[in-house]
Amino acid sequence: MPDLKDHNIIITGAGRGIGAAIARGLAQDGARITVADLSGETAEATAAAIRDAGGQAIAVKVDVTDRAQVRAMIAASVAAHGPLASIFNNAGIVQVKPFLTITEDDWRVMHDVNGLGVLIAMQEVIETFQKQGKGGSIINTASIGGKLGTEPLAHYCASKFGVVALTQAAARTFGRDGIRVNAICPGNVATDMWKKIDEGFRETGLTSRENEAFEKFASTAALGRPSYAEDLVGISRFLASSDSGFVTGQSIVVDGGTIFS
Numbered sequence: 001m002p003d004l005k006d007h008n009i010i011i012t013g014a015g016r017g018i019g020a021a022i023a024r025g026l027a028q029d030g031a032r033i034t035v036a037d038l039s040g041e042t043a044e045a046t047a048a049a050i051r052d053a054g055g056q057a058i059a060v061k062v063d064v065t066d067r068a069q070v071r072a073m074i075a076a077s078v079a080a081h082g083p084l085a086s087i088f089n090n091a092g093i094v095q096v097k098p099f100l101t102i103t104e105d106d107w108r109v110m111h112d113v114n115g116l117g118v119l120i121a122m123q124e125v126i127e128t129f130q131k132q133g134k135g136g137s138i139i140n141t142a143s144i145g146g147k148l149g150t151e152p153l154a155h156y157c158a159s160k161f162g163v164v165a166l167t168q169a170a171a172r173t174f175g176r177d178g179i180r181v182n183a184i185c186p187g188n189v190a191t192d193m194w195k196k197i198d199e200g201f202r203e204t205g206l207t208s209r210e211n212e213a214f215e216k217f218a219s220t221a222a223l224g225r226p227s228y229a230e231d232l233v234g235i236s237r238f239l240a241s242s243d244s245g246f247v248t249g250q251s252i253v254v255d256g257g258t259i260f261s
């Protein structure tokens, strides 16, 4: 079992879904969690559930596209839990839009949250790690959409290819500071985000029944079952801990064998 006891770990987008599952899982390992989310309410709910279960967690409301708020998030985390050990840049959005209908605004909003939001947090955390002088681990949530462009999610996929690129570039640049940078690429995970994707498929006439798109994608996984947020906890534990001490620049697919990359 990787030793994450008292590690200070920030997880963005942890009010619900994949981020919340990672927060709960790493809190069980003894990590001190900062649950950060655009929704202060859901962030507080995740943090309170962790504390009720005997873990350590604070909640921070943050918009990851706002540098001042990201700085305040890091400061709050360090003030409450000591030097930062890891961050999961997990906050993200999705939009289902057929390729020819994606507008400039759609593109900008998507890249603002999924691209710029990750870049800002990486920059701020790397500077924090450099000041602390002990390295650290950055884990970005990309997607299998960051390895394979699919319709009708082209601008979402483009933003996740960007996350993979940021991961590789930062890993090369800051490795000698002891900073490791990796990404997780989930498949089709049963969260609120997928409910939105499923709805989008119906709205665009690609499917006609609720959950049809999710079931269709889930059925292509070699392991033959849908993915749940908890499926991302093991890889998160590994990438945050010293067990992955010689792993950097990787974007690891955790999708039950949906794509092979």
Ligand SMILES: NC(=O)c1ccc[n+]([C@@H]2O[C@H](COP(=O)([O-])OP(=O)(O)OC[C@H]3O[C@@H](n4cnc5c(N)ncnc54)[C@H](O)[C@@H]3O)[C@@H](O)[C@H]2O)c1
Binding pocket: 012, 013, 014, 015, 016, 017, 018, 019, 036, 037, 038, 039, 042, 062, 063, 064, 065, 090, 091, 092, 093, 094, 113, 117, 141, 142, 143, 144, 145, 185, 186, 187, 188, 189, 190, 191, 192, 193, 194
């Ligand atoms: N669900 C999937 O199938 C799937 C697959 C591959 C990758 N992912 C990625 O995993 C991550 C988490 O996805 P999820 O399924 O848990 O989604 P979700 O929609 O259930 O949760 C995303 C969380 O991010 C928060 N968020 C959104 N914009 C934010 C902002 N500007 N600042 C701070 N927080 C913000 C939301 O409030 C929400 O709590 C995302 O980056 C997503 O792209 C999801």
